[in-house]
Every structure is written in C-alpha cells, then in structure tokens.
Amino acid sequence: MKLMKHYRQHASFYRDLWIIALPIALQQLVTSSLNMVDTLMVGRVGVDAVAAVGVSNQYYFLLNMVMFGIYSGGMVYFAQYWGKKDLRNIHRLLGFTLVLGMGLAVLFTGMALFIPEQIIRIFTNDQTVMVLGAKYLKIAALSYPFMILSFGYSMGLRAVEKPKFSMIASVIALTLNTVLNIVLIFGLFGCPALGVVGAAIATLVSRVVEFILVLGFAYLKTDTMNPKLSVLLSFDRSLINKLMVTSLPVVINECFWGLGTTAYMVIYGMINVEAISIMNIVNSIFNIFFIAAIGVGNASTVMLGKKLGAGEKEKTYKEAILFLKIGVVLGVLSGILLVMCIPVMLRLYRDFDFSTLETMAYVLIIFAIGLTFRFINIINIVGIFRAGGDTKYAMLLELGILWSVGVLGTFIAVKYFRAPLIVVAMIVQFEEVVKVLLGIVRVKSKKWINQLV
Template identity: 85%
Template sequence: MNLKQHFKQNAAFYKDLWIIALPIALQQLVTSSLNMVDTLMVGKVGVDAVAAVGVSNQYYFLLNMVMFGIYSGGMVYFAQFWGKKEIRNIHRLLGFTLVLGIGLAAIFTGLALLIPEQIIRIFTQDVAVQELGAKYLRIACLSYPFMILSFGFSMGLRAVEKPKFSMIASIIALTLNTILNLILIFGLLGFPQLGVIGAAIATLVSRIVEFILVIGFAYLKTETMNPKLSVLLAFDRELINKLIVTSLPVVINECFWGLGTTAYMVIYGMINVESISIMNIVNSIFNIFFIAAIGVGNASTVMLGKKLGAGEKEKSYQDAILFLKVGIVLGIISGLMLVMCIPVMLQLYKDFEPSTLTLMSHVLIVFAVGLTFRFINIINIVGVFRAGGDTRYAMILELGVLWTVGVLGTFIAVKFFHAPLLIVAIIVQLEEAVKVFFGMFRVRSKKWINQLV
C-alpha cells in the first residue's frame, strides 16, 4: 500500500487525530516556548537564579504529577463514557477528582508557605540557591489551587473533544506570564526590579487568569463540560470504586515518576550547580521538540478510549498500531530538528561560559537521539495502555525501568564513579530504550484491551 492509499483508507483516523492533537500540541508549544523564554530571562539575573527557579518548580512538579495521575485515571473513564455519550457520569467523576485536587493543592501550598527553605534544601545544598528558591516558592505556591482546577477542567474538555478552549486559555495566560516576567524581573514601565520574586508574581497572576478563562470557556462555550455544582458533588460509590481500582496504579505511576524525575534533579545537583542549570535549560528546549508527542499521546487516550467505550475492540488495536507508527515518524523528525536547531538555541545563552555551552550542546544531542523512544513511550503508557484500562502494567513498566535503570543507574554512576553530566544523560535515554522494548511486546499481545463501562 502506497502513502496515498494509506491516508485514504485511514482518513477518518487522521482527521480525528488532527482535530484533537493539534490544539494540544499548540498549547504545549506555547507552554514550552514561553517557559524557555522565562528561563532565558531569569538566566539574565544569574546561574543561581536559574537553579533557584528550577528547583522550586520541582516541588510544583511533584504536585503536578500527583494530579496528572488522578486526572489521567479519570480520563480512562471520561473517554469511554464519552464513547457511550454518558455525560452525567463524566461530570460526577470530574467532581470527585476536583475535590481530591483541591485537597492536595491545599497541603502543598500550606507546606510551601510554612517551610519553603526546608523544601528547597531537599534539592540543593547551595545556600544562595536555597535563599532565592524559598523567596520564589512562597509566592508561586499560591497559584497551585487555581492550577489544579484549570487542569481538571482542561482534561475534561479534552475528553469530550473540545481541546481548543483550554489551548486558547493557556496561550493567553502564558503570554501574559511572559510579559509580566519581562516587566517585573527587569523593572520595566516604572515597576521595581524584582528578579526571581517578579517571576513568581507573574506565575501567580497568569495562573489565576488561566483559571478564569478555562472555567469561562467550559460553561459559556460548551454543552458537555458545564456541570452543575450539584452534579459535580453527586458522588456515586460504585463509580468511585471503579475509578480507584483503575486510577490507583496511574496515581502511583505518576507520583513515583515525578519523584524519579525529581531524583534526577537531585543527582544533577550532586555533580554541581552548573549541571542543575544546564538540565533546566535542556529540558526547556527539549520540551519544545516533544510537543507532537504530547498531542498524539493525549489524542490516543481519547480516541482509543472512545472506541473501546463503543465496543470496537479490534479497531482500537488497529488504531493503536497506527498511533505508534505516527509516533516513530514524528520522533525521528523532531530529533533531527532539535539537532539542527542547537546552534540557534545556544545563542540565546551566549552569556554563559563557553565550556558550559559546549556541555549543553552535547547533552542536547543525546536527548535528540532519545526523542523517538520518548515518543513511543508516551503513546504506549499514557495513551494505549491507559485507554484500555491496562494501568497496572503501565505502572510496572514505567516505574520498574525508571527506578532500576534510570535513577539507580545514574546515582551509582555519580556517587561511586563520579560520572560527568554527559554520561548521566546517556543513562537517562537508555531508560527510555528499555521501556520501548517491553512496551511493544505488550501492545502486540492485545492484553491491554478492556471495555470498562
């Protein structure tokens, strides 16, 4: 079959993929691009400032991973309920996840207000970074409740195939964040020069604006994601029990994946502060070239879940294979684009030492090589397995490889062999390759296919 015949035969698949994945990918592109700009602006304050914001955001990252686990578990049911057009059940489960989210946000915010220095000390022993990080965290943590509520409704909008509204809200909010960063970090337009405190204030304001926009779009622009409060709080024990059984492995997965990613940051800190700064920048750049994977991965959850909810099991398997083929092609293209753009990206940080820029370029090349593996894994773990309710295997695969090959491998390399950052980066990509090996066997077995509703 030639390409023309392939696209003609699978026209419906690619149309749905385009409609769902493109807004999510664009949202991720804006997020990653503006985050990189934020890192660049903070970098003008100094390397310590970049490290401070980076380690502070690792704390937020932990909360984000817990909530992504809860909402992703909900998406398993949201998508399959959407396939059966059971909107009320989507709203009831959304309400339960929102209540959990608000509770967790309150805990994380409270700890950040009470003991910010102790939290930052977990990630770095550098006194200057600890002081700056605590100042940033005290203000930025106030944005957590708004972020959690926005996140929940955004996931709901994706499940009912209305991702463009959360995309618009994020683009507006993140653009505002960048403008406020420019004004408050450097003291433009008559404002005082606030440095990392200005970055924290910009984050808080933009999160509040995003919350207002997402809720406004959900209630004013859709008929499927505008639940009444009475429905959101109409908890159904049977539904909640089903959600817990399926979602618990996802929550554990995301929590320990978040901890593992945070452990990487701690291990980078064991090398030196320069490594923390480099990896913050590398991750910001890498995320720009990972946007297609975010879009395709989220689209696979919705599209496969919808088909499974409608009872189309064989079609779900065929589409899963198509998703993986798309992921491989996009992964190779994205990796090549990243390599070609490295000289341009490094120009943005030309104030850094030449040795730092050289090391950064080498790490970026390693991450570019691993991009295809990352594409396949997000489609398998976040998309295929979760859409089919195979969350337990997804958890075992993700965490087993992350903590044995990735975290343990990098820790031993740094602690006992004093490995440089480049070697650590290679081990991180090796982790992704191992996950691909085991994940593909699971897809072919069809054991992930389950109709849950």
C-alpha cells in the same frame, strides 16, 4: 501514491487525530516556549537564579504529577463514557477528581508557605540558591489551587473533544506570564527590578487568569463540560470504587515518576549547581520538540478509549499500531529538528561560559537521539495502555525501569564513579530504550484491551 492511498483509507482517523492533537500540541508548544523564555530571562539574572527557579519548580512538578495521575485515571473512564455519550457520569467523576485535587493543592501550598527553605534544601545545599528558591516558592505556590481547577476542566474538555478552549486559555495566560516576566524581572515601565520574585508574581497572575478563562469557556462555550455543582458533588460509591481500581496505579505511576524525575534533579545537584542549571535549560528546550508526542499521546487516550467504549476492540488494536507508527515518524523528525536548532538555542545563552555551553550542546544531542523512544513510550503508557484500562502494567513498566535503570544507574554513576553530566544523560536515555522494548511486546499481546463501561 502509497501515502495518499493510506490517508484515504484512514481519513476519519487522521481527521479526529488532527482535531484533538493539534490544539493540545499547540498548547504545549506555547507552554514550553514561554517556559524557555522564562528560563532565558531569569538566566540574565544569573546561574544561581536559574537553579533557584528550577529546583522550586520541581516541587510544583511533584504536585503536577500527582494531579496528572488522578486526572489521567479519570480520563480512562471519561473517554470510554464519551464513547457512550454518558455525560452525567463524566461530570460526577470530574467532581470527585476536583475535590481530590483541591485537597492536595491546599496541602502543597501550605507546606510551601511555612517551610520553603526545607523544601529547597531537598534539592541543593547551595545557600544562595536556597534563599532565592524560597522567595520564589512562597509566591508561586499561591497559584496551585487555581492551576489544579483549570487543569481538571482542561482534561475534561479534552475528553469530550473540545481541547481548543483550554489551548486558547493557555495561550492568553502564558503570553501574559511572559509580558509580566519582562516587566517585573527587569523593572520596566517604572516597576522595581524584582528578579526571581517578579517571575513568581507573573506565574501567580497568569495562573489565576488561566483559571478564569478555562471555566468561562467550559460553561459559556460548551454544552458538554458545564456541569452544575450538585452534579459535580453527587458522588457515587460504586463509580468511585471503579475509578480508584483503575486510577490508583496511574496515580502511583505519576507520583513515583515525578519523584524519579525529582531524584534526577537531586543527582544533577550532586554533580554541581551548573549541572542543575544546564538540565533546567535542556529540559525547557527539549519540551518544545516533544510537543507532538504530548498531542498524539493525549489524542490516543481519547480516540482509543472512545472506540473501546463503543465496543470496537479489533479496530482499537489496529489504531493503536497506527499511533505507534506515527510516533516513530514524528520522533525521528523531531530529533533531527532539535539537532539542527542547537546552534540557535546556544546563542540565546551566550552569556554562559564556553564549557557550560559545550556540555549543554552534547546533552541536547543525546536527548535528541532519545526522542523517538520517548515518543513511543508516551503513546504506549499514557495513550494505549491507559485507554484500555491496563494501568497496572503501565505502572510497572514505567516505574520499574525508571528506578532500576534510570535513577539507580545515574546515582551509582555519580556517587561512586563521579560520572560527568554527559554520561548521566546517556543513562537517562537508555532507560527509554528498555521501556520501548517491553512496551511493544505488551501491545502486540493485546492484553491491554479492556472495555470498562
């Protein structure tokens, strides 16, 4: 009865949350599921192949984090401008972020084409992994410009509460990616068995298709995310300056968070190649059970930003608390579900040694315990603080704890105490606990609430 009363009191909130969060969560589910399938298929080639694709994708991950920072900074303004129904300024800011994104994509693609071995060497000294990783990277990097453009328009569609279109594009493209992986990795229907090269070609083709679909949906199916080129390129200095003040901490946050996550991969490599393979698989499985957090976190950015843009500060605070409560419930449920699914997940990798599977199981349990804390942190940092323009605190919280507790702690544990992967995984999750404690204090202070437009 209490639950029904609560739902009736907040019916409009849950309706908006459902409309925004569900397509984003489904898109993330498809992405994470197919990434896990990719890892599973490449795993049939061998442990070295899994490690090669894993470390190659860490390079893409860095680009992705930089771009997520730029677009997330834009989302702070997109959401608040959407609260005022100011489409022109949304489109102008989108254009500026797209130009920045293309510049970075060209840079990352060029480096991957000309110095792939040097890039892979950052993560591992294993010669086999370096050779395989360089082959994969040179082809997959050609997809970066297409990914950047579709990513930008997808964020714009989320800001104007049209996330279903980018979800549909991702479902189609990533399904195509899986089909092509099966054909090209193993050489079906008369095609040669290309191994990791086949996986790279599948990634490139699927990203191009996704780009075409996202642009098609934006311009043919909406009247809110179909800006003319002249509007996209009509930069306004004062608007850009405002964006940079708020966005720069977000960009720094995402860049150094990406570097921190990459540092973890380097530290795993200090243990052995097996640890890289295990964590590549664990992360792909973990991301499936983290989808609800992605959906709710992104929805909180849009919904809270929209409320602030309309000047409803007290309602914004109450909804922020409600988002955190939802995060706790979903985090606990997702963690329990992950633990229950571990035996099924391990059977998918039954070709691995028993000791490898045993370590993987323990690491998955540790990550499952940490799920609730990660749910709260993504809602706080990506949703609440950024929606209110409190990006500096979000940056300090994220990076300060990541590097001082997580990266430094795991490095010392491996370098000087030769800690096993299970201990390293515990330290990684402890980082999330510290961030939760400091983040909740900030939320209750209400210092994050700022009306920017």
